[in-house]
Amino acid sequence: MAFRRQIVRATLQNANGNNFAQLARAGGRCLSSASPSSSAAPADSPPQLPPFDHRPKPYKGPSAEEVLQKRKTYLGPSLFYYYQKPLNIVEGKMQYLFDESGKRYLDAFAGIVTVSAGHCHPEILKAIVEQSELLQHATTIYLHHAIADFAEGLAEKMPGNLKVVYFVNSGSEANELAMMMARLYTGNLEMISLRNAYHGGSSNTIGLTALNTWKYPIPQGEIHHVMNPDPYRGIFGSDAAGYAKDVEDHIAYGTSGRVAGFISETIQGVGGAVELAPGYLKMVYDTVRKAGGVCIADEVQTGFGRTGSHYWGFETQGVIPDIVTMAKGIGNGLPLGAVVTTPEIASVMSQKIQFNTFGGNPVCSAGGLAVLRVLDKEKRQQHCAEVGSHLIGRLGDLKEKYDIIGDVRGRGLMVGIELVTDRKEKTPAKAETAVLFEQLRDLVFTVSESRRTVLTV
Amino acid sequence: MQRFVARSGLLEGGRRRAQSLLRSQQQQQKQTRYFAQAAREKEIANDVLPKMPPFDYSPAPYTGPSVDEILAKRRQFLSPSMFYLYKKPVNIVEGRMQYLFDEGGRRYLDGFGGIATVNCGHCHPDVVDAIVSQVKRIQHPTILYLNHAVADFAEALASKMPGNLKVAFFTNSGTEANELAMMMARLYTGCQDMISVRNSYHGNAAGTMGATGQRSWKFSVVQSGIHHVLNPDPYRGPFGSDGEKYAKDVQDIVDFATTGHVAGFISEAIQGVGGIVEAAPGYLPAVYKNVRKAGGLCIADEVQSGFARTGNMWGFEAHGVVPDIVTMAKGIGNGMPLGAVVTTPEIAEVLTRRSYFNTFGGNPVSTAAGLAVLKVIDKDNLRENASTVGAYMKDRLTALKEKYEIIGDVRGRGLMIGVELVSDRQKKTPANAETLHVLDQMKEMGVLIGKGGFYGNVFRITPPLCFTKEDADFLVDVMDYNMSKL
Numbered sequence: 001m002a003f004r005r006q007i008v009r010a011t012l013q014n015a016n017g018n019n020f021a022q023l024a025r026a027g028g029r030c031l032s033s034a035s036p037s038s039s040a041a042p043a044d045s046p047p048q049l050p051p052f053d054h055r056p057k058p059y060k061g062p063s064a065e066e067v068l069q070k071r072k073t074y075l076g077p078s079l080f081y082y083y084q085k086p087l088n089i090v091e092g093k094m095q096y097l098f099d100e101s102g103k104r105y106l107d108a109f110a111g112i113v114t115v116s117a118g119h120c121h122p123e124i125l126k127a128i129v130e131q132s133e134l135l136q137h138a139t140t141i142y143l144h145h146a147i148a149d150f151a152e153g154l155a156e157k158m159p160g161n162l163k164v165v166y167f168v169n170s171g172s173e174a175n176e177l178a179m180m181m182a183r184l185y186t187g188n189l190e191m192i193s194l195r196n197a198y199h200g201g202s203s204n205t206i207g208l209t210a211l212n213t214w215k216y217p218i219p220q221g222e223i224h225h226v227m228n229p230d231p232y233r234g235i236f237g238s239d240a241a242g243y244a245k246d247v248e249d250h251i252a253y254g255t256s257g258r259v260a261g262f263i264s265e266t267i268q269g270v271g272g273a274v275e276l277a278p279g280y281l282k283m284v285y286d287t288v289r290k291a292g293g294v295c296i297a298d299e300v301q302t303g304f305g306r307t308g309s310h311y312w313g314f315e316t317q318g319v320i321p322d323i324v325t326m327a328k329g330i331g332n333g334l335p336l337g338a339v340v341t342t343p344e345i346a347s348v349m350s351q352k353i354q355f356n357t358f359g360g361n362p363v364c365s366a367g368g369l370a371v372l373r374v375l376d377k378e379k380r381q382q383h384c385a386e387v388g389s390h391l392i393g394r395l396g397d398l399k400e401k402y403d404i405i406g407d408v409r410g411r412g413l414m415v416g417i418e419l420v421t422d423r424k425e426k427t428p429a430k431a432e433t434a435v436l437f438e439q440l441r442d443l444v445f446t447v448s449e450s451r452r453t454v455l456t457v
Numbered sequence: 458m459q460r461f462v463a464r465s466g467l468l469e470g471g472r473r474r475a476q477s478l479l480r481s482q483q484q485q486q487k488q489t490r491y492f493a494q495a496a497r498e499k500e501i502a503n504d505v506l507p508k509m510p511p512f513d514y515s516p517a518p519y520t521g522p523s524v525d526e527i528l529a530k531r532r533q534f535l536s537p538s539m540f541y542l543y544k545k546p547v548n549i550v551e552g553r554m555q556y557l558f559d560e561g562g563r564r565y566l567d568g569f570g571g572i573a574t575v576n577c578g579h580c581h582p583d584v585v586d587a588i589v590s591q592v593k594r595i596q597h598p599t600i601l602y603l604n605h606a607v608a609d610f611a612e613a614l615a616s617k618m619p620g621n622l623k624v625a626f627f628t629n630s631g632t633e634a635n636e637l638a639m640m641m642a643r644l645y646t647g648c649q650d651m652i653s654v655r656n657s658y659h660g661n662a663a664g665t666m667g668a669t670g671q672r673s674w675k676f677s678v679v680q681s682g683i684h685h686v687l688n689p690d691p692y693r694g695p696f697g698s699d700g701e702k703y704a705k706d707v708q709d710i711v712d713f714a715t716t717g718h719v720a721g722f723i724s725e726a727i728q729g730v731g732g733i734v735e736a737a738p739g740y741l742p743a744v745y746k747n748v749r750k751a752g753g754l755c756i757a758d759e760v761q762s763g764f765a766r767t768g769n770m771w772g773f774e775a776h777g778v779v780p781d782i783v784t785m786a787k788g789i790g791n792g793m794p795l796g797a798v799v800t801t802p803e804i805a806e807v808l809t810r811r812s813y814f815n816t817f818g819g820n821p822v823s824t825a826a827g828l829a830v831l832k833v834i835d836k837d838n839l840r841e842n843a844s845t846v847g848a849y850m851k852d853r854l855t856a857l858k859e860k861y862e863i864i865g866d867v868r869g870r871g872l873m874i875g876v877e878l879v880s881d882r883q884k885k886t887p888a889n890a891e892t893l894h895v896l897d898q899m900k901e902m903g904v905l906i907g908k909g910g911f912y913g914n915v916f917r918i919t920p921p922l923c924f925t926k927e928d929a930d931f932l933v934d935v936m937d938y939n940m941s942k943l
Contacts, residue, residue, distance in 0.1 A: 057594065062605045070608035074615050075600075075819075076624040078808035082601045089602040092595040097602075111597045112816055119595060129589050133580060134517065135552045137571045137792025140535075141542045141907075142549040142557075145522040148530035155534050166536050169629035169794045170817055176662040183678050201813050202636040203664035213812045218643050219681065328816060333597025335629040335794040335817035343537070350538035353673050354661060357572055357787060358630055358794035360535075 049096075049106055056091040056098040064088035064100060083441055092119025105441075108457045113269055113301040113414065116329030117374045124332050127370035131363045139357060146365035153372045154340060157311055160320040164346040166339040167360035171300040171327035172200030174337040175263070177354075178323045179204050181341060182261030182294045184348045190259040192247060192288065195228040198270035199263060199298055208263055211271060224250045228268075229277035232407045232418065233426060236277070244283035251291050259293040261322075266313030269301035272454035273416025275409055281317035294345065297321035300337075301414065304329045305375055308385030308412025316411065332371050336364040384412035391415055391457065404429055415457040507934035509566060509903055510927035516551040516558040524548045524560070542908070543900050552579025555921045555928055557905065566920075568906035568932050573729060573761040573873065573919035576788035577833045581923075584791045587829035591822045599816060606821040610828040614799060617770050617831065620779040624805040626798040627819035631760035631786030632660030634796035635723070637813070638782045639664045641800065642721035642754040644807040649681075650715040652707060652722045652748070655688040656911055658730035659723060659758055668723055671731065671911055682720075684710045688728075689737040692866045692877065693885060700739030707744045711751045721754035721781075726772025729761035732910025733868060733875025733917055741776040754781040754804065760796075761873065764788035765834045765922055768844030768871035775870060791830050795823040839922040843871040850874060850918070850929035857933060861940045863888055872924060875909075876916040876936075887912035891943060898939040904932050 062070075067088060071079060087105070091098040095118060097105045107119070117124055131146065140147065151165040168174050179191060191208060193199065199208040207220030228234060229243035236242030251259055262284060268274040285295045302313030303326045310316050312324070322345060327337035335358075358364075375381065392408060392415055399405040406420035419429040419436070433455065440455075522530075527548060531539065547565070551558040555578055557565045570576065577584055591606065600607055607627065615623035628634045643649055651668060653659065659668040667680030670688075688694055689703035696702035711719055722744060728734040745755045757780035762772025766788060769775055773783075781804060786796035794817075817823075834840065851867060851874055858864040858876075865879035878888040878895075892914045899906060907917035918932070 062608070064603055067603045067605050067608045070605075070612050071603070074608065074611035074623060074625055076626060076802070076805035076808065078805065078813060079600065079626075080812070080814075081603065087602045089595065089598040089604055092598060097595075097598060111599045112601070114597055114599070114816060119597075120593060125593060128592055132585055132588050132592075135550060135557075136580065136585075137574055138549045138552065138557065139571050139574070140539055141572075142547050142905075143524060143527045143531070143541065144549060145527050148522070148527045148534065151534035152530050163534060164536060165534055170633065170815070172815075173630065173633065173662065180663070180676060180678055184676055189679065201815070202633065202662045203640065204662065206640075214814075216640060216644055216808075216811050216813075218640055219649060221679065221681075333817075333820065333822075335820065335823060346537055349536060349676075352538070352676050353540070354536065354538050354676075356630070356632075356661065357574065358792075361792065361794065363792075364794065 049104060052093075052096055052104065054093045054096070056093075056102050056104075059090045059100045059102070061090065061100070084438060087441070094118035094121065111333060112328065113306070114328040115333050116304050116306070117332045117371055117378075117380070119333075121332060121374060123374050124367055124370040127366045128334070128363055131366040135362050137358070137361045137363075140360055144362050146362040146369070147360035150360075150365040150369040150372075153369050154338060157372070158324065158340055159315070161342040162320070162324060162340050164341055164343055166341075166354075166356075167365070168337040168339065168356050169335045169358050170200075170337045171298075171325065172202045172205050173356070174300070174325035174327055174339050175199045175205045175208065175296075175298060176202055177339050178263070178296045178325045178341075179208065179261070181323060181339070181345055181349060182296060184351070185294060185345045186258070186260045186292050188256070188258045188260040188292060189222045190224060190255040191222060192224045192226055192250060192259060192262040192293070194264050194268070195225045196230065196268055196271035196274060197228075197263075197265060197298075198268070214270070224254055226250050228271075228274070229280040230274050231277050232274070232409065234277065238277045240277040240280035240283060243277060243280055244287065247284050248287050251287065255291075257291060259288060259291045261294040261296055262288040263296040263298055265298045265300070266302050266316055267307065267410060267414050269414070269456075272418065273410045273414055273456045275411060276317065278317070281314065281319045285319050285321075294322040295319070296323045296325065298325050300325060300327045301329075304371070305381030305384055306412050306414050308381060308388045311381060330371065331364055331368045334364045334367045336368055381412075388412040388415065404432060410457075413457070417455045417457075419455070506902070507931050507938060509564065509931050510925065512553075512556055512564065514553050514556070516553075516562050516564075519550050519560045519562070521550065521560070543897050547900065547905070554578035554581065555924050564903065565900070566904045566928055566931060568904055568918050568920045570919050570921050571792060572787065572907060573766060574787040575792050576764050576766060576839065576922050577791045577830055577837070578921040578923040581791060581833055583833050583836070584826055584829045587825045588793070588822055591825040594821075596822050597817070597820050600819045604821050606824040606828070607819040610824040610831075613828055613831050614797065618783065618799055619774075621801040622779070622783060622799050624800055624802050626805075626815075627824065628786075628796040628798065628815055629794045629817050629823075630660075630796045631758075631784065632662050632665050632796075633815070633818075634760070634784040634786055634798050635659045635665045635668065635756075635758060636662050637798050638756045638784045638800075639668065639721070639723065641782060641798070641804055641807055642756060644810070645754060645804050646718065646720045646752055648716070648718050648720040648752065650684060650719045651682055652684050652686055652710060652719060652753070654724045654728075655685045656690065656728055656731035656734060657688075657723075657725055657758075658728070674730070684714055686710055688731075688734065689740040690734050691737050692734070692868065694737065696737070698737045700737035700741070701743045703737060703740050704743035704747060708747045711747065715751075717751060719748065719751045719753040721756055722748040723756040723758055725758045725760070726762045726776060727767065727870060727873055729873070729917070729919070730909055732877065732915035733873060735868060735870060736776065738776070741773065741778045745778050745780075756780060756782045756784065758784050760784060760786045761788075761919070764830065765840040765843050766871055766873050766919065768840055768847060770834075770840060772870075789830065790823055790826045793823045793826040795827055834922075837923060842924070843922045846924050846926055846929055847871040847874065849926055850933065853929065853933040854936075857937055857940070860937070863891060863940065863943065869918075872918070872920055872922055874918040876918070877910065878914050878916070887914035889914050892916065895936065895939045895943070898942070899935050902935045902939070904935045906932070
């Protein structure tokens, strides 16, 4: 992050300010979904946010400088933040965030693909507040209906025999549990994950994660990172067969021939909104199962209708996994994660005690169930499909216009725009992305933490 | 205990005879239980049985699913290894301070605190206020943007720490906190070997499952680089309360099982899951010295003993040590999914080598709750209360030990108390069946406590810290009553 800020500073001093400002303005108008589409030259005045009838409460707390100072002192040097002048976000409502002065921002990042229903959605708030006033926490050693109702609600959304639910508190915890289940169920050790994947930061999941920025030098054994079926940068383009063969090869030459399992995201989030080449999962699931392994779908970012066309990302590839992990959007921001699997796989876990103190607590379960209901009632999946395709369409137009946009990809409301200085070489446009990112501070965007330079929406 | 005699006398030939004897004994016991229940009700009416302290609060009427419906859904949709306490599980639907209410509005004294988690008291108004006002403003922007809640909480937490412990990382659970602490120790020292104590519990992810020292919690997966040392257990350990003797085992491991340099040592000041076992006096200072000589860091797992539970703010304080890393969860948020790692700026620096990020960690709602908890601990004088009421309850339980042979040990500090049941005081044979039975009977009479220990024969008493002397009396009297019926 510090390195990125250096690039921005240098570039802002040297760059032709006009170019980038124009690009920013065009990008801004384009991404506000309510504005009329137009491929005319960008206007001279910056685009306006769509109107929104909500007044944030006056803020009387510490200023941005005070907060930043405390963070530096008490939260450690490794905790990074966005922007040269970081945003002090004090309030949220649906798709908007408000800073200390009451200024409104369009939140195109949703707390890292987490706030699925909208900030402070009234129905979800109601569920959380009511339950917090009744009972926050007793653990599952006693009965409570909230966890049971939520588990039922989740299971109903699952295909096949996926109907046993484990509740945890985060995506990392969910993937840790899934990995352990795979190893116990199969009796094998080797796990396979994709290069450019992100699955968590704890001891086992850090091994599955395949982006060097996120990997600390600690033992992370028995993991094989296979070729990423990346249609834009991958060596086989969108031809899944080539990539799927790599999985076969890893198993044949790098393992005993038997594996514990394979895990992947359907659209890599941290890796830059990279959607797997079509048909990839079908082939790989087949290969992995033949080698005795189980297939884990990491739906931490793609789940709950975000992809528009389907409720779960894996459905876009026409497969049914053996284990599904989820977090982020599951609770609209509540610290909650889950693992759903089949009764057969779940049964191996009963060999010992597996317990999670906070997992499935009444407040998070009530919040989670409210999220499921809101997403259905307000037809959010369909909305993602509609607005998403409109967005991708407009961004596609922008790509025609600006050489620097190398790729526009994604599905529903999980979209990536990759900037390159050379369309042939696909040289990452690091500096330009950093500058654009800052310029777009009025719309809240992010840059992915990969070698690439992708703005993700 | 005729049932146990009958079962142990089974032979091939007399099997059928023994079985019918068993059946008639069971029928007899059922009848006895029925009469006992009736007699008990009469006794309550006649003022003979202990009475729960009064509490001016009426729970809301419950109109949700019944026990049977919930059980059916749990069986169908939740993990098959998910267990519950009691023969007839309790459906807890509401909580207020140190009391819980079931679906019928019946009040229970919560002697377990959601497993040493609800320190301020269920739905403590100050904590609920903080949660509700924050959740209505913003639940989750991530800490990629600024927000004062996490900064204020980190500052307040640091002010409760000794030495140079002042940098905080926020996670969502104790497991996540311990995972992070272990990784930091390994990165900081460049060594892989970690030392943990037998009978400990540190979490259920790969690294922390390795550190955990009890087989019931360890699945058959790779858990490398951990060495488990002798437990400085004053009751069951070979050296009694001589802490320094146990510390020698740590030195041995360093000398013979590692390169001579280790990443670190992790322990709980009082083992929670392990049955409220407090480290023998003198152990931690000796071990910390040995570990630091071997270049390792000392991690204090305060997940259960932290936040005033032992009468001090932190469990390690009673042992006169200052750790290098402190992990916490459970009581930190009065039940909010929250965990934390606090360490020195030098150690915190290791994470800058790459990126570590926790999406939910440090969110405004959890940290607002955390800050409210710290304030309540001071405002409601919880340290003092835990110390006073805890000492009082421990005294009463020790008196109970004089009365009943089956109580092998009474131990703990503040409101983290353990009562170990044995069928033979010399051999210390665990009395599991009796433990389960009394636990169940106490629930019938309105007292909820926990169970733990490697053999499952220890009562764990870890109530909300607003527990009163009257509550303690009721708990001990109910235990007394049920032990007298054994």
